[in-house]
Amino acid sequence: MIGIIDYGAGNLRSISRGLIAAGADVVVSDNIDDISAADAIVLPGVGHAGHLMRSLEQLGMDKAILDAAAAGTPYLGICVGLQIMFEEQEEGNSKGLGLLPGRVSHLPRGLKTPHIGWSEVETARNTPLAPTGQRDFYYFVHSYAAAGFDPEDVVATTTYGRIFPSIVIRDHLWGCQFHPEKSSTAGIEFLRGFVSYVNTRALASAGAISR
Numbered sequence: 001m002i003g004i005i006d007y008g009a010g011n012l013r014s015i016s017r018g019l020i021a022a023g024a025d026v027v028v029s030d031n032i033d034d035i036s037a038a039d040a041i042v043l044p045g046v047g048h049a050g051h052l053m054r055s056l057e058q059l060g061m062d063k064a065i066l067d068a069a070a071a072g073t074p075y076l077g078i079c080v081g082l083q084i085m086f087e088e089q090e091e092g093n094s095k096g097l098g099l100l101p102g103r104v105s106h107l108p109r110g111l112k113t114p115h116i117g118w119s120e121v122e123t124a125r126n127t128p129l130a131p132t133g134q135r136d137f138y139y140f141v142h143s144y145a146a147a148g149f150d151p152e153d154v155v156a157t158t159t160y161g162r163i164f165p166s167i168v169i170r171d172h173l174w175g176c177q178f179h180p181e182k183s184s185t186a187g188i189e190f191l192r193g194f195v196s197y198v199n200t201r202a203l204a205s206a207g208a209i210s211r
Helices: 012-021 032-037 049-059 061-070 184-210
Strands: 002-005 026-029 040-045 075-079 086-089 100-106 115-123 135-142 144-149 154-160 162-170 173-176
Touching: 002 012, 002 032, 012 026, 012 040, 012 184, 026 032, 032 061, 040 061, 049 061, 049 086, 061 075, 086 144, 115 162, 135 184, 144 162, 173 184
Parallel strands: 002 026, 002 040, 040 075, 075 173, 086 100
Antiparallel strands: 100 144, 115 135, 115 154, 154 162, 162 173
16 A cells, blocks of 8 residues: 655645556555555655645654654655655755755756756666666656755756756655656656555565564
């Protein structure tokens, strides 16, 4: 079961449909117990990083996410849900969850923002998702992106004025700057990769418990 956090915003219906199409069972909830009991957590981020963090704090979801991450529960942050994985947020001059080291800053000011539409994502290293150098197109809507980060966390990059991470993975912590639920076949394949990862971990955990 994958728990999708309902913080009062975000395209919950679309991401639910996308995950179901990728083979997941889902629950959409603003209840801490529901999210804490899930095999994985998805945070579909839309809007302002500072507002998102305040919404999570009001619900107590910031602590629930941090506790789940510390326990090894898989997490997928989408768009702003990825951005708040990092420590520092230029948007709202705020703090993120700090799941990953680094900061998020505005895309180059001379460009039209938000960056909206289909852009190429190039795989930076071999993963179960894709081999190094594979290119796919995904749908983006954002004005901010990670600028300071650990290169070891970066799985794929995109260029819009500057190169930025469009997929990050550190162990069980996943994030994507694009919207997979709006990215047609490539987006469903990305979600299928996450669901497969979650299922593998859940099976391994169940096996360890049974022993």
